[in-house]
Amino acid sequence: MSRDIVLTEVALRDGSHAINHQFTVEQVVEVARGLDEANVPHIEVSHGDGLAGSSLQYGLSRTHELELIEAAVSVCKQAKVGVLLLPGIGTIKDLNTAAGLGVGMARIATHATEADVSAQHIYRSKELGLTTVGFLMMSHMAAPEKLAEQAGLMQSYGADVVYIVDSAGALLPDQAGERVRALKQCLNIPIGFHAHNNLSLAMANTLVAIQEGATWIDGSVRCLGAGAGNTQTEVLLAVLDRMGIQTGVDLYKMMDLAEEIVSPILQVPQEITRDALVLGYAGVYSSFRLHAERAARKFGIDSRDILIELGRRKAVGGQEDMIVDVAAEIAQLNSSTKIR
Ligand SMILES: CC[C@H](O)CC(=O)C(=O)O
Numbered sequence: 001m002s003r004d005i006v007l008t009e010v011a012l013r014d015g016s017h018a019i020n021h022q023f024t025v026e027q028v029v030e031v032a033r034g035l036d037e038a039n040v041p042h043i044e045v046s047h048g049d050g051l052a053g054s055s056l057q058y059g060l061s062r063t064h065e066l067e068l069i070e071a072a073v074s075v076c077k078q079a080k081v082g083v084l085l086l087p088g089i090g091t092i093k094d095l096n097t098a099a100g101l102g103v104g105m106a107r108i109a110t111h112a113t114e115a116d117v118s119a120q121h122i123y124r125s126k127e128l129g130l131t132t133v134g135f136l137m138m139s140h141m142a143a144p145e146k147l148a149e150q151a152g153l154m155q156s157y158g159a160d161v162v163y164i165v166d167s168a169g170a171l172l173p174d175q176a177g178e179r180v181r182a183l184k185q186c187l188n189i190p191i192g193f194h195a196h197n198n199l200s201l202a203m204a205n206t207l208v209a210i211q212e213g214a215t216w217i218d219g220s221v222r223c224l225g226a227g228a229g230n231t232q233t234e235v236l237l238a239v240l241d242r243m244g245i246q247t248g249v250d251l252y253k254m255m256d257l258a259e260e261i262v263s264p265i266l267q268v269p270q271e272i273t274r275d276a277l278v279l280g281y282a283g284v285y286s287s288f289r290l291h292a293e294r295a296a297r298k299f300g301i302d303s304r305d306i307l308i309e310l311g312r313r314k315a316v317g318g319q320e321d322m323i324v325d326v327a328a329e330i331a332q333l334n335s336s337t338k339i340r
């Protein structure tokens with residue numbers, strides 16, 4: 001089958017953030033089966049923060065991710081099930097275990113300027129025979145040339161594809177385009193693009209990325225992803241079809257899956273809430289949203305103030321503990337201002 005665009009569906013991993021890591025085996029089976037039947041080539045399944053993410057810091061999974069991964073693998077006839085791994089959260093041992101369960105793809109994710117920490121994980125993933133993807137998160141924080149240099153490192157370690165990841169949904173279309181162009185000049189492997197819809201730009205940025213040469217694209221069905229979700233897969237499929245771009249994925253099956261299976265999983269419909277908007281506006285990790293909302297309730301403050309301050313401090317993934325610190329500081333500042 002010819003595919004101009006290679007799709008990775010991320011709802012069963014990025015969407016984990018949106019539902020507080022509460023996926024059940026039954027939900028994963030139903031969604032993975034539907035995706036496989038719709039001919040989606042790659043389905044990512046893991047805790048939202050990747051392998052071994054289940055923790056007090058990032059949020060405890062309701063069901064162990066290895067059970068979810070095994071369940072997804074068991075129902076996929078054509079799709080490769082993939083996992084996300086953030087070196088430092090997940091380890092080589094976790095990667096070995098996932099490969100043993102029949103996973104076919106590993107995405108090794110680092111902050112946009114820290115690709116060097118991915119070397120050993122990329123080497124190992126290649127040794128295991130997995131499709132190996134470098135995933136440069138918070139890409140809005142790195143200039144195009146820097147991002148291209150970091151992508152080059154991942155390519156030199158053996159990555160098959162390198163992704164520009166707009167974790168905060170903060171990129172504007174021209175910024176997305178210039179990043180893809182910069183990678184295109186330096187790499188001889190495919191370039192991927194992963195968007196978040198916090199500024200309502202996920203679709204526009206994805207289309208610009210494709211126009212500039214990105215061929216591996218992420219989406220989440222019904223926008224089931226962190227923050228306001230990702231590029232909505234079934235909508236993207238319809239748009240690409242109208243543009244004459246082949247994905248090989250069945251549009252009707254994806255629409256049915258979104259409506260009948262994924263929509264009931266959402267605790268609330270995915271929309272651009274004020275906190276999601278602030279993620280994109282302030283350049284904050286999409287997965288910080290629910291943590292910030294919990295901290296705001298605990299300290300009786302506005303969650304937007306926490307997110308704005310996190311953006312100002314340039315907090316990156318792995319610094320979730322800063323969310324409570326920032327909330328406590330804002331609460332203290334508010335109360336001392338009131339006393340005066
Ligand atoms: C914390 C990992 C993160 O959710 C990965 C990702 O999808 C992103 O950075 O957007």
Ligand SMILES: [Mn+2]
Pocket residue numbers: 014167194195196225226286
């Ligand atoms: Mn994401």
